[in-house]
Amino acid sequence: MTYAGLVILAVLVLYLGLSYQLYRRAFVPQRPMWLDDFTFTPFEFQADYEEVELTTADGINFGAWHFRQPGSPQTVIVSGGHKGQRQGALGIAVALWRKGFNVVLYSYRGMPGSDRAPITFGIKEVLELQAVIAFARKRIANARIGLLGYSMGAVVSLLGAAGEPGVQALVLDSPFSDLRKLLVENVRTSSKLPGTPFVWLAGLLFWLCTRNSLSACSPIEVLSSLEPRPLFLIHGGSDAITNVNHSRRLYDAYRGPREIWIVQGAPHTGAYFADRPLYVERVAGFFARHLGLDVSSHLRLVEEEEVS
Numbered sequence: 001m002t003y004a005g006l007v008i009l010a011v012l013v014l015y016l017g018l019s020y021q022l023y024r025r026a027f028v029p030q031r032p033m034w035l036d037d038f039t040f041t042p043f044e045f046q047a048d049y050e051e052v053e054l055t056t057a058d059g060i061n062f063g064a065w066h067f068r069q070p071g072s073p074q075t076v077i078v079s080g081g082h083k084g085q086r087q088g089a090l091g092i093a094v095a096l097w098r099k100g101f102n103v104v105l106y107s108y109r110g111m112p113g114s115d116r117a118p119i120t121f122g123i124k125e126v127l128e129l130q131a132v133i134a135f136a137r138k139r140i141a142n143a144r145i146g147l148l149g150y151s152m153g154a155v156v157s158l159l160g161a162a163g164e165p166g167v168q169a170l171v172l173d174s175p176f177s178d179l180r181k182l183l184v185e186n187v188r189t190s191s192k193l194p195g196t197p198f199v200w201l202a203g204l205l206f207w208l209c210t211r212n213s214l215s216a217c218s219p220i221e222v223l224s225s226l227e228p229r230p231l232f233l234i235h236g237g238s239d240a241i242t243n244v245n246h247s248r249r250l251y252d253a254y255r256g257p258r259e260i261w262i263v264q265g266a267p268h269t270g271a272y273f274a275d276r277p278l279y280v281e282r283v284a285g286f287f288a289r290h291l292g293l294d295v296s297s298h299l300r301l302v303e304e305e306e307v308s
C-alpha cells in the first residue's frame with residue numbers, strides 16, 4: 001500500500017471513529033450502575049410526595065415524583081438535562097414546592113428506573129412530558145401548568161408546549177436553538193476540526209437507529225407555536241457546552257412576552273448554583289405571576305444590581 005493510501009486510510013478511520021464517538025456520547029444512554037440506587041430522593045427533604053410510574057404513548061415506562069400541594073392548582077413540571085437523573089433537579093423542585101407549587105420531577109427514557117431507549121434530545125422525550133402533563137391534569141384539579149427545563153429539558157419543554165396549548169408559562173434554562181448547530185459547535189470546540197462532516201455521519205447513525213432526523217429537533221422553528229405565552233430564558237454567560245447565543249437567538253425570534261437573564265461567569269446550567277436564593281426567587285416569581293399563585297409572603301425583594 002502506498003504512503004498516500006495509508007494516509008487516506010488513517011483519515012477515514014479517524015473520521016469513522018470520531019463520528020461514532022460523537023453518536024455514542026450524544027444518543028446512547030449510560031449503562032445502569034449499582035450506585036444508581038444510592039441517591040437522594042424527596043424523602044431526604046421531608047417533602048410531601050408520591051412516587052409515580054407512568055407510560056408514554058410509545059410504550060416507554062418511566063418514573064416521576066409528584067410533590068403535593070393539596071388545594072393548589074399551580075403546577076410546575078421540571079425536565080432535566082441530557083443524560084441527567086431527576087435527582088439532579090431536587091434542589092429547585094423542593095424549593096418551588098415550598099413556595100406553594102405542585103411540582104412534578106420525572107426521568108427520561110434510557111435513564112435509571114426507565115426503559116432503555118436511545119436519547120433523541122427531545123424528539124421522543126416529549127412523549128414523557130406529555131404523559132406527565134396528562135397525569136397532572138388528572139391528579140390536580142384545575143391544574144395551571146408551567147414548565148421548567150434544563151438544557152435538553154428546556155428543549156423538551158419548548159417542543160412539548162408547542163403541542164400543548166394548556167401550558168401557560170415556560171422557564172428555559174440553557175436551551176439550544178437547533179440540535180445540528182449545537183453538535184457542530186461542540187465538535188469544533190473539542191477537536192478543532194470542521195464539525196459538519198462528523199455530525200452528518202453521526203446523524204446518519206441516529207436515523208438508522210431511531211428513524212428520526214436531527215432536523216426534527218430545531219426549537220427555533222416551533223417558537224411561533226408558543227405565542228402569546230410568556231417565556232423566561234436563563235443562560236450562563238460562560239457556558240462552554242451551549243453557547244449563550246442560542247438563548248439570545250430564541251429571545252430575538254420570539255414575538256410573545258419574554259424575559260432573558262444572562263448570569264455572567266456561570267457555566268452550563270450553572271445559574272442556580274451561582275446564587276441559589278436569587279434563582280429560586282426569580283423562577284418562583286415568574287411562575288407565580290403567570291400561574292396565579294400568591295407567594296408575596298415568601299419572596300424577598302430582588303435588588304436591581306442582582307439581575308444584571
